[in-house]
Amino acid sequence: MDFALALGDDALIAAQRLAEWTTRAPEMEEDVALANIALDQLGAARLLLSYAGELEGAGRDEDTLAYLRDDREFRNCLLVELPNGDFAVTMAKLLVLAAYQVPLYTALAACPDERLAAIGAKARKESAYHLDHAALWVKRLGDGTEESYRRMQAGIDQIWPYADELFAAWPDAPVDPATLRSEFDDTVTAVLAEATLTVPEVAWTPAGGRDGVHTEHLSYLLAEMQVLHRAHPGVRW
Amino acid sequence: MYGNDFPGEDPPGGLLGEVEAAEVALRAAAARDRGAAEPGGDLAAYFAEVVDADQKIEPRDWMPEAYRRTLIRQIAQHAHSEIIGMQPEGNWISRAPSLKRKAILLAKVQDEAGHGLYLYAAAETLGVSRDELVDLLLSGRQKYSSIFNYPTLSWADVGAIGWLVDGAAIVNQVPLCRCSYGPYARAMIRVCKEESFHQRQGYEILHTLAHGTPAQKAMAQDSVDRWWYPSLAMFGPPDGDSTHSAQSMAWKIKRFSNDELRQRFVDMCVGQAEALGLRIPDPELRWNDDRQAYDFTQPDYDELMQVINGNGPCNRQRMEHRRRAHREGAWVREAATAYAAKRAEKEKVAA
Ligand SMILES: [Fe+2]
Ligand SMILES: [Fe+2]
Secondary structure: OHHHHHHHHHHHHHHHHHHOOOOOOOOHHHHHHHHHHHHHHHHHHHHHHHHHHHHHOOOOOHHHHHHOOOHHHOOOOHHHHOOOOOHHHHHHHHHHHHHHHHHHHHHHHOOOOHHHHHHHHHHHHHHHHHHHHHHHHHHHHHOOOHHHHHHHHHHHHHHHHHHHHHHOOOOOOOOOHHHHHHHHHHHHHHHHHHOOOOOOOOOOOOOOHHHOOOOOHHHHHHHHHHHHHHHOOOOOO | OOOOOOOOOOOOOOOHHHHHHHHHHHHHHHHOOOOOOOOOOOHHHHHHHHHHOOOOEOOOOOOOHHHHHHHHHHHHHHHHHHHHOHHHHHOOOOOOOOHHHHHHHHHHHHHHHHHHHHHHHHHHOOOOOHHHHHHHHHOOOOOOOHHHHOOOOOHHHHHHHHHHHHHHHHHHHOHHHHOOEHHHHHHHHHHHHHHHHHHHHHHHHHHHHHOOOHHHHHHHHHHHHHHHHHHHHOOOOOHHHOOOHHHHHHOOOOOOOHHHHHHHHHHHHHHHHHHHOOOOOOOOOEEEOOOOEEEOOOOOHHHHHHHHHHHOOOHHHHHHHHHHHHHHOHHHHHHHHHHHHHHHHHHHHHO
16 A cells, blocks of 8 residues: 555645646646646546555545645655746656656556556556656756756756655565666666756755655645645535 | 546536537538639639638638738637636646546646637637737737636636636637638637536536535535626627627628627526526526516626726736746747757758
């Protein structure tokens, strides 16, 4: 259950953040694209949370898990809860998330748990598109104007430390994320090189999300997401 | 179509059949030979012939300058409405009360962006660029539908917008599926189909609320109370005061008057409100046997003029939101342009 919950929370919180861009994107086409990616993440979140609830066997469904847990009970990585920042920060976040989710879902698609394998098979195709989209923008911004280069490098610098948490060893999970690190590094390094950006040196690697110890941002995100659901306990929507 | 994977209560009296009929007519018109304009012939006479025969004018055809200008204005304002219209509902995406509702709402708002893009593309066939039109919106020289200058104060407003605002949009737009300008007619067919899903989703939200707890039902009723008259005002001023109508009718851009469409909308909503178990906030609403239509109270047209002139509750907020997104995205668009230029340069060198 913990693993499905962690992945489901990653996807849910990523969706919530990406959806914040709706009506605010730099181009109308990008508004559509970001909504698409948010919808993909939300779709994966619903499958994963539903399954996590079934595994737990305590009668919690996707909405109970999404709306009635407090931040200390969420298991998402810190990366996805960070504020959107400017478009460069958002694309840095998406690049790191997608470059992690692609090998993760691909490996999941081959795991013995049939439900997880089916979710992985569906989600990896979507993540491949997210990765393409993020990579394209990172290249455009990195190799665009002076201002966009400056912002994109700053975005990568800001986000890079949070990548480490994604690959913390989890030996008894259906897929041990530690095994995905080298593919991630290859993917991201190639994109950054083509974008004329520098891979940051990292001395600080924050973590804690998988244990429910989050940044200060998550509680606010949840307060907004859960406010209406919690105001009317037990009703149908 | 995203998010319709649930058994919905269908609103009675939908208009999807009419959209499908228009689509059939469009295909039939395309199949009939239009007969080419004779070289050196009378272009104006040919234009009139095509319009009279319910054929479509296409971008390459000659058309009166005023027809072109009217279409550009109408299609652009329609596109602007789709884009600005994303805001009131977008306001509830982050707080949608279930994950399913969140997905449906996000997909709906995304559809509206798609409608905007599709309509800007239709306007571009008339020889104007999207950038020019966006500038006209941002500088306030072109308008968008006044309905989006009202606030969404509760979750039920998402339902009421779907039911009433998308519903009114459909009533307005179904006749446009038969508009004389081909690209606009085709855009409208596609848009109307999606709007009818939106209307059904909104109706379904209200239906669930109206059959929920007393607090939910009150939320739904309050929302209908606030959105009813602004929705009636969406059809524009009464026929006597409408400036553009007669010429647009002759050109078959418009096919019914504002008041005819408003009546059609009221007649459609009454039964749906009953099925919802919600009250339309009009004590004068009653069936008129002679007219075979409902009598109803007109919306406050002075209020409509106030909102059109910029003094609705949210005009400033909606415009500032749009301007800000445009302004803050400028560096991104510039980067994309610079990157594309660099790539083109590299390809030239490589070739
Ligand atoms: Fe629309
Ligand atoms: Fe719509």
